[in-house]
Amino acid sequence: MQTNLLSLQDILPLTCSRTGNCCFGKVIYLNPWELFHLAKEKKQTQREFRDSYTDFEGIRLKFDGKIGYKGQQACSQYVDNFGCDVHLGRPLACRLYPLGRQLQSKQIHYMYQGAEFPCLEPCPEVVDLEQMQVGEYLKGQKTDSFETAQDAYLEMMQNVADLAFELLLDTDLAALGDKKTLAQWRIIGNELPEIVVKRISEEWLDCLMIPDISDEDPIAFVSKHNNLILTKAQEKFGNIQKPQELHEASVLLMALALHLARGLGANPKELSELWIDIAKDNGAKE
Structure with missing residues (x-):
């Protein structure tokens, strides 16, 4: 699959239309820091959140919710007609989406996969929304x-x-x-x-x-x-x-x-x- 490397100054259709389509059919892996924040936002212990909402003892978020976009199941934290139930504690993969990130030789690279920007198929209306720089988007998503x-x-x-x-x-x-x-x-x-x-x-x-x-x-x-x-x-x-x-x-x-x-x-x-x-x-x- 084609990988498109980005600079922080690149301008893309990154303003979210909030349809929730990106909350269906994904694979979201977790580290312990992310598990801690998810549990905190859910007002549960880490053990309670892990045992209820993750696979493989905590390393992957469950996608066992309602059937939606393209017949795929929603994230376990997705609430219909509302959105993410743990939005403030969401993991890095969700904060970055539709971008990817790679640390290689102490250099950080941001990218997206495929010939077409990932948001355009599930949310074509994003082309009518304000575009923004990659760095601006990351800052707004509080990825640091x-x-x-x-x-x-x-x-x-x-x-x-x-x-x-x-x-x-x-x-x-x-x-x-x-x-x-x-x-x-x-x-x-x-x-x-x-x-x-x-x-x-x-x-x-x-x-x-x-x-x-x-x-x-x-x-x-x-x-x-x-x-x-x-x-x-x-x-x-x-x-x-x-x-x-x-x-x-x-x-x-x-x-x-x-x-x-x-x-x-x-x-x-x-x-x-x-x-x-x-x-x-x-x-x-x-």
């Missing part, structure tokens, strides 16, 4: 803190994966010729999310997706979450020495990293292959 949280979670994802590396490479596990661990990393990267969550205990899933943190600052929120994960991993795995225990811990932490990666919109298969190659370059075997 959500973009900050997204990028911070990408770093946390790598930190969790690094723990899996340490358990494999900085112990006797790889030195003893272990070949099971990388094989399991590859399997996890190819598994469906409903299978991956079965690998992870409820305790770890809760720690990953609904941490007991309520800081409004995205950097502080993710920093506290990162420290929570690292501390828990140290407590659980800091003193293990048996190869089987090291293997199981490495596989668990890699499953956590890849599950979080999916919620961040990353490709678990590509990531697992990248991390396997890095581990091999550092002496691991498969």
Whole structure:
């Protein structure tokens, strides 16, 4: 599919006609910061919101509402003749739509997919509304803190994966010729999310997706979450020495990293292959 890169000065038909057609048939992945804000706006606990309105223990918003545009189901938060029930807490993907965003080599790129601007088919009336610059649109959608949280979670994802590396490479596990661990990393990267969550205990899933943190600052929120994960991993795995225990811990932490990666919109298969190659370059075997 054609990708159209944008500058912040590009002018597009970004004024919303508020038909709600974009609230049908989408796939909206979530990070823990977004889950926190959705629950807050819904006036629920994070656990209540996660269990009621998300799939795969919190990483994807449910689209199980009424049938509407093109026979597709609405987002679980869409209210007929009203709109989004959690609009102020909506996730980054909803704030950006119809734009996409990619962080690559520390550079942020905005874009849209397809030969035609995505709004034109479902909402052709937008051509009669005021056009605006991409930067102006992003400012109006208040994306800043959500973009900050997204990028911070990408770093946390790598930190969790690094723990899996340490358990494999900085112990006797790889030195003893272990070949099971990388094989399991590859399997996890190819598994469906409903299978991956079965690998992870409820305790770890809760720690990953609904941490007991309520800081409004995205950097502080993710920093506290990162420290929570690292501390828990140290407590659980800091003193293990048996190869089987090291293997199981490495596989668990890699499953956590890849599950979080999916919620961040990353490709678990590509990531697992990248991390396997890095581990091999550092002496691991498969």
